[in-house]
Amino acid sequence: MPxxxxxxxxxxxxxxxxxxxxxxxxxxxxxxxxxxxxxxVDKCLLEEMREKCGNPSAVPPQLFLGNKYLGGYPELMDAVEDGEADKFLEGQK
Structure with a gap:
């Protein structure tokens, strides 16, 4: 799943x-x-993103696996710096 x-x-x-x-x-x-x-493209997509994040003021970029919220830029960068990017991305390749 992408x-x-x-x-x-x-x-x-x-x-x-x-x-x-x-x-x-x-x-x-x-x-x-x-x-x-x-x-x-559509305001509904912003609302969808915020709902999936559980944060009514979230802004892009945000990353999801299906409906599971993985995180945004700070979380991905922390994972990269800690050598945990693959775990963060759940091995999706």
Missing amino acids: LDLYITSVTSFRETKAQQNEMMRILDTRGVTYKTVDIS
């Missing part, structure tokens, strides 16, 4: 774009199968 990476293609925040790009780079270099879900 991971779902919630992103936004419409943002004025360089930090958001950089975080999204870095998460995609990490997933790509590890050979992880994922699909992007662009919340800017």
Whole structure:
């Protein structure tokens, strides 16, 4: 099952774009199968992402395996720095 990476293609925040790009780079270099879900296409997708996160103010990028919330940029980066990225990504390749 591919991971779902919630992103936004419409943002004025360089930090958001950089975080999204870095998460995609990490997933790509590890050979992880994922699909992007662009919340800017439909407001319902933002609400869906926030509901799945359990956080009414969550913003992209956010990563899921089905309905299971894996985390956002800080969580993935912590896992990478700790050498636990594969465990974090649940071995999805």
